[in-house]
Amino acid sequence: MPKRNAFYAQSGGVTAVINATAGALIEAARAHPDRIGKVYAGRNGIIGALTEDLIDTSLESTNDIARLRHTPAGAFGSCRYKLKSLETHRAQYERLIEVFRAHDIGYFFYNGGGDSADTCLKVSQLSAAMGYPIVAVHVPKTVDNDLPLTDCCPGFGSVAKYVAVSMREAGFDVASMAKTSTKVFVLEVMGRHAGWITAACGLASEQAGEAPHLLLFPEIVFDQESFLARVKECVERHGYCAIAVSEGLRGADGKFLAEAGTMDAFGHAQLGGVGPRIAQLVSEKHGYKYHWAVADYLQRAARHIASKTDVEQAVAVGRAAVELALAGKNAVMASIVRLADSPYRWEVGVAELKDVANVEKKMPREFITADGFGITEACRAYLAPLIAGEDYPPYRNGLPDYVRLKNVAVVKKLAAYTI
Amino acid sequence: MPKRNAFYAQSGGVTAVINATAGALIEAARAHPDRIGKVYAGRNGIIGALTEDLIDTSLESTNDIARLRHTPAGAFGSCRYKLKSLETHRAQYERLIEVFRAHDIGYFFYNGGGDSADTCLKVSQLSAAMGYPIVAVHVPKTVDNDLPLTDCCPGFGSVAKYVAVSMREAGFDVASMAKTSTKVFVLEVMGRHAGWITAACGLASEQAGEAPHLLLFPEIVFDQESFLARVKECVERHGYCAIAVSEGLRGADGKFLAEAGTMDAFGHAQLGGVGPRIAQLVSEKHGYKYHWAVADYLQRAARHIASKTDVEQAVAVGRAAVELALAGKNAVMASIVRLADSPYRWEVGVAELKDVANVEKKMPREFITADGFGITEACRAYLAPLIAGEDYPPYRNGLPDYVRLKNVAVVKKLAAYTI
Numbered sequence: 003m004p005k006r007n008a009f010y011a012q013s014g015g016v017t018a019v020i021n022a023t024a025g026a027l028i029e030a031a032r033a034h035p036d037r038i039g040k041v042y043a044g045r046n047g048i049i050g051a052l053t054e055d056l057i058d059t060s061l062e063s064t065n066d067i068a069r070l071r072h073t074p075a076g077a078f079g080s081c082r083y084k085l086k087s088l089e090t091h092r093a094q095y096e097r098l099i100e101v102f103r104a105h106d107i108g109y110f111f112y113n114g115g116g117d118s119a120d121t122c123l124k125v126s127q128l129s130a131a132m133g134y135p136i137v138a139v140h141v142p143k144t145v146d147n148d149l150p151l152t153d154c155c156p157g158f159g160s161v162a163k164y165v166a167v168s169m170r171e172a173g174f175d176v177a178s179m180a181k182t183s184t185k186v187f188v189l190e191v192m193g194r195h196a197g198w199i200t201a202a203c204g205l206a207s208e209q210a211g212e213a214p215h216l217l218l219f220p221e222i223v224f225d226q227e228s229f230l231a232r233v234k235e236c237v238e239r240h241g242y243c244a245i246a247v248s249e250g251l252r253g254a255d256g257k258f259l260a261e262a263g264t265m266d267a268f269g270h271a272q273l274g275g276v277g278p279r280i281a282q283l284v285s286e287k288h289g290y291k292y293h294w295a296v297a298d299y300l301q302r303a304a305r306h307i308a309s310k311t312d313v314e315q316a317v318a319v320g321r322a323a324v325e326l327a328l329a330g331k332n333a334v335m336a337s338i339v340r341l342a343d344s345p346y347r348w349e350v351g352v353a354e355l356k357d358v359a360n361v362e363k364k365m366p367r368e369f370i371t372a373d374g375f376g377i378t379e380a381c382r383a384y385l386a387p388l389i390a391g392e393d394y395p396p397y398r399n400g401l402p403d404y405v406r407l408k409n410v411a412v413v414k415k416l417a418a419y420t421i
Numbered sequence: 422m423p424k425r426n427a428f429y430a431q432s433g434g435v436t437a438v439i440n441a442t443a444g445a446l447i448e449a450a451r452a453h454p455d456r457i458g459k460v461y462a463g464r465n466g467i468i469g470a471l472t473e474d475l476i477d478t479s480l481e482s483t484n485d486i487a488r489l490r491h492t493p494a495g496a497f498g499s500c501r502y503k504l505k506s507l508e509t510h511r512a513q514y515e516r517l518i519e520v521f522r523a524h525d526i527g528y529f530f531y532n533g534g535g536d537s538a539d540t541c542l543k544v545s546q547l548s549a550a551m552g553y554p555i556v557a558v559h560v561p562k563t564v565d566n567d568l569p570l571t572d573c574c575p576g577f578g579s580v581a582k583y584v585a586v587s588m589r590e591a592g593f594d595v596a597s598m599a600k601t602s603t604k605v606f607v608l609e610v611m612g613r614h615a616g617w618i619t620a621a622c623g624l625a626s627e628q629a630g631e632a633p634h635l636l637l638f639p640e641i642v643f644d645q646e647s648f649l650a651r652v653k654e655c656v657e658r659h660g661y662c663a664i665a666v667s668e669g670l671r672g673a674d675g676k677f678l679a680e681a682g683t684m685d686a687f688g689h690a691q692l693g694g695v696g697p698r699i700a701q702l703v704s705e706k707h708g709y710k711y712h713w714a715v716a717d718y719l720q721r722a723a724r725h726i727a728s729k730t731d732v733e734q735a736v737a738v739g740r741a742a743v744e745l746a747l748a749g750k751n752a753v754m755a756s757i758v759r760l761a762d763s764p765y766r767w768e769v770g771v772a773e774l775k776d777v778a779n780v781e782k783k784m785p786r787e788f789i790t791a792d793g794f795g796i797t798e799a800c801r802a803y804l805a806p807l808i809a810g811e812d813y814p815p816y817r818n819g820l821p822d823y824v825r826l827k828n829v830a831v832v833k834k835l836a837a838y839t840i
Binding site for chain 2: 012015016018046047049073074075076077079080081082083163166167168170171172174175176177178179181182183187189205206208275278293294295296297298299300302303304305306307309386389390391392394397399400401402404
């Protein structure tokens with residue numbers, strides 16, 4: 003096989019470990035100079051491919067690429083931009099192929115969630131239809147843990163660890179204050195449709211009575227009355243009540259409790275603010291003093307408290323993506339396969355993209371307690387290994403020493419293109 | 422001097438390192454069995470003394486007391502309860518002395534901020550007036566860093582580190598997303614009247630253009646127009662804008678922008694929500710997509726990313742308090758004295774309580790840039806050493822292994838007392 007260049011892009015919301023995947027993928031590609039030429043990264047995700055705004059990663063030092071392992075967010079820029087359907091917007095896909103052809107790109111690595119798995123699949127289909135040979139491999143990334151056919155998604159374990167640690171710490175805080183001050187604490191976490199992050203908050207509690215006391219999942223319709231009754235019972239029994247709530251909590255009408263009314267580029271509603279709403283509700287009905295926190299980007303960018311398991315899996319899928327591509331596996335996704343819960347063992351597997359694209363993996367009902375407010379032992383067995391281990395970044399001047407790449411642009415060869 | 426017992430209590434909002442002070446103080450007291458009998462801790466702060474609800478810390482193992490060093494929040498419970506004035510509520514103070522007499526307490530250690538410094542002073546004055554010998558020593562603690570006569574307050578350095586780390590991480594995140602999605606990120610932090618925590622966010626930026634781009638201090642009247650102009654300029658120049666805002670931001674009318682309308686037991690307004698307000702304002706005027714986070718208790722409980730300097734100072738003031746008491750220093754506070762900025766050197770000093778009580782140390786104007794939106798080099802030189810070093814807690818099952826003490830109550834000797 004002739005030597006060809008590779009394209010790599012980051013898509014959608016970034017994570018604490020997507021750069022660990024990027025670094026591992028670039029390192030793995032560099033280890034095969036006979037097969038892979040340069041790795042071009044898309045500046046701001048797939049938009050970089052459409053606009054021919056490619057970053058020459060070969061100009062980054064070995065050391066800087068290694069530092070990606072401990073740097074959060076998207077080093078090349080990400081984007082919220084979903085390619086339209088192949089039927090109605092074929093020209094967009096043809097432009098991608100045109101850019102790939104101009105830069106002799108034979109490997110397409112797309113690092114993202116469900117939407118990008120779909121794009122990756124279409125690129126693969128169109129290249130076949132157009133007779134342009136390219137191997138398209140999807141690399142999983144999402145804090146929401148909602149991809150099918152992988153035991154978990156790189157990015158999730160670190161958010162899970164962050165929210166569990168934060169919930170434990172805030173729980174200790176409110177327990178200290180409850181006698182004369184705050185009795186109810188609400189932490190709002192991400193997870194629009196799938197309650198994995200909310201569930202992870204539950205790991206903070208290892209014995210009955212410990213925070214958090216109530217979890218509000220997007221999968222469970224919010225029942226105000228039973229919720230309020232449980233809060234009262236909890237405060238009366240334990241002196242305080244700590245609650246984790248998903249940003250995607252919905253009422254019986256199917257609407258988000260905290261619909262902000264705006265949409266993102268994927269047509270998803272922009273959420274935020276259900277935490278304060280829940281806290282205020284408790285205050286109105288019970289009169290308890292409350293505090294609330296909304297972690298927002300802090301949770302998914304928190305590389306400082308990343309899960310070691312998560313970092314290792316992020317690295318593994320990056321490496322595996324290159325191996326899959328070199329083995330000619332097209333339209334696939336590197337996946338995580340669980341071999342055992344305890345002691346935890348896992349390996350990298352492979353999934354067909356056609357089975358991955360546009361499928362959302364929600365929490366199974368048996369992971370949520372019958373009352374809808376907690377996690378079961380089965381859920382704990384699933385989640386616990388994913389937050390195991392610490393993988394601290396190096397520090398300089400008291401702050402994590404994250405890398406900023408040079409991100410030098412490749413000279414354009416094509417006419418300008420407006421997206 | 423005859424051997425006498427000691428009383429220790431935690432007051433006001435708790436911190437990531439107040440237990441480090443408690444542990445060090447108890448260890449230091451145990452090292453003087455000839456002079457100090459038992460250390461009794463007030464359950465829920467001074468309320469424990471008023472209600473004779475004392476915790477016998479001698480029943481806690483050496484190991485568990487040592488574990489307080491890495492455990493956040495208040496191990497004995499804190500309270501928001503301010504003793505009234507000596508003139509109008511003399512009976513409260515007399516009750517304290519009565520409890521101390523019943524349990525042969527000769528040392529009074531009060532670990533808190535400005536309000537508790539005041540209480541500590543009054544206890545000392547009344548004991549003298551009543552002829553009951555007690556040595557009252559205040560031990561500084563406040564995330565707000567607003568105590569006078571100490572270079573900094575234990576508790577502040579760790580919040581400062583947490584917000585600086587979080588701002589750096591969120592800054593990397595929004596920079597990755599800005600091309601097609603979020604352009605403005607707002608982090609709301611604590612600090613009702615003093616902008617020290619807001620200032621600490623500024624440490625995240627080490628070069629021009631890095632996040633955060635704008636700081637909104639409680640000391641600077643919020644000027645909507647100049648703020649909005651700066652946001653626009655920042656987004657146009659850097660592609661995004663990261664903002665840290667103090668919960669205590671005020672408008673030209675002197676009112677908090679986010680007054681929740683409720684008061685705590687000290688008569689302070691309960692705040693929260695200025696972050697989303699600022700974000701929404703930017704969106705309304707400029708149309709930028711935004712995200713916001715409110716760290717709330719997460720910031721002050723974040724022992725997982727405590728500053729090593731802060732932990733060491735928290736331990737030092739705990740030890741010093743015992744030494745001061747044994748030396749008969751009454752009505753004093755252990756303080757931190759800075760000897761040099763770089764390399765940073767410090768030692769423990771002593772301040773007179775009469776000079777400490779009820780004085781609030783705000784940010785000096787020369788620590789804030791002329792435009793009111795940033796920190797100066799002088800401010801950086803002051804803040805930088807306070808966030809230096811990491812002091813990670815041990816982990817078990819992927820989570821920090823924080824101690825829960827037994828907190829066994831001492832048998833009561835007096836009639837019940839209603840506060």
